[in-house]
Structure formats: structure tokens, C-alpha cells
Amino acid sequence: QVQLVESGGGLVQAGGSLRLSCAASGRTFSSYAMGWFRQAPGKEREFVASITRSGTRRDYGDSVKGRFTVSRDNAKNTFYLQMNSLKPEDTAVYYCAASDRLWSTNKNEYAYWGQGTQVTVSS
Numbered sequence: 001q002v003q004l005v006e007s008g009g010g011l012v013q014a015g016g017s018l019r020l021s022c023a024a025s026g027r028t029f030s031s032y033a034m035g036w037f038r039q040a041p042g043k044e045r046e047f048v049a050s051i052t053r054s055g056t057r058r059d060y061g062d063s064v065k066g067r068f069t070v071s072r073d074n075a076k077n078t079f080y081l082q083m084n085s086l087k088p089e090d091t092a093v094y095y096c097a098a099s100d101r102l103w104s105t106n107k108n109e110y111a112y113w114g115q116g117t118q119v120t121v122s123s
Contacts, residue, residue, distance in 0.1 A: 002026040002098050002112050009094060009117030016086050016121070022079040022096030022114060030054075030074040033099045036081045037107055038092035038119075045107055048094070049081060052103045059105050063089070086121045093118050 008020040020036070035050035049070035050059045058070050069082040079096055094117050097110035104110065 002029065002032060004096050004098060004112060004114035006094065006096050006114045006117040009119045011120045011122065012086055014086060014088055014121055014123050017082070017084045018086065018119060020081040020083065020094055020096075020117060020119075022081075024077045024079065024098070029072075029077040031100075032112075033101055033103045034070075034072060034079045035097045035099065035104065035107075035110055036070060036079075036094060037097060037110075038090075038094045039116075040092040043092075045095070047105045047107065050103060050105055051079070057103055059103070061105075083119070086119075088121045088123045091119060091121050 003025045005023045033052050036048040037045050038048050039045040047061045051070045055072050067085045072079045096114045098112040099110045101109050
């Protein structure tokens with residue numbers, strides 16, 4: 001199995017940028033599809049972005065398309081989420097997750113999760 005640790009969250013003003021990182025350890029990182037999800041208070045966990053094992057396919061949730069970019073560096077066992085043009089509605093705890101699937105946007109298909117990192121966007 002794989003262990004995941006997120007970092008890079010924080011407080012930012014609307015219109016600003018943040019870059020989240022997810023460091024993986026354990027089983028070979030490149031054997032997993034990776035995803036970012038987020039959960040705001042009182043809301044369900046929602047899909048943000050995902051990337052296939054080799055990085056050839058990337059998917060994004062509708063609310064972040066054109067603003068967020070997902071990437072991975074298999075040599076560094078690290079997964080990233082670049083977030084630009086942040087909005088107050090992006091405020092949430094962001095989680096990275098690993099899936100044995102080739103790719104997935106469904107949180108139920110991700111078996112391994114990090115502890116989450118808080119992102120707060122002020123207006």
C-alpha cells in the first residue's frame with residue numbers, strides 16, 4: 001500500500017495562487033492513478049482533479065477547469081495541484097488519494113488517502 005502526506009495549504013486572498021503537494025511512500029508511486037478531492041464544511045467530498053499513472057490523461061471538476069492544473073513527478077514520488085485564480089468557494093480541506101484503477105474521478109475508487117490540508121481563500 002501507499003502512504004500519502006499533503007502540504008502547501010494555507011490562507012490566500014481571492015485571485016491568488018497556491019501549490020499543493022502530495023508526497024507518497026510505500027508501494028511504487030507510479031503504479032497508482034492519483035486524485036485530488038476537497039471537502040468544505042457541511043458538504044460532501046467532491047472531485048477536483050485526477051491524473052493517470054503515466055500522466056497522459058488529466059481530468060478536472062467543472063468548478064476548477066481552466067484554473068487548476070494537476071501534475072506528477074514519478075521520480076520524486078510527488079503529486080501536485082497548482083491552483084490559480086482562487087475563489088472563496090475554493091475554501092475546503094484538500095485531500096490527495098491513490099487508486100489502483102488506470103484512472104478515476106470517483107472518490108469510491110480511491111483506496112488510499114492523505115490526512116488533508118486546509119485551503120482558505122478570503123474575499
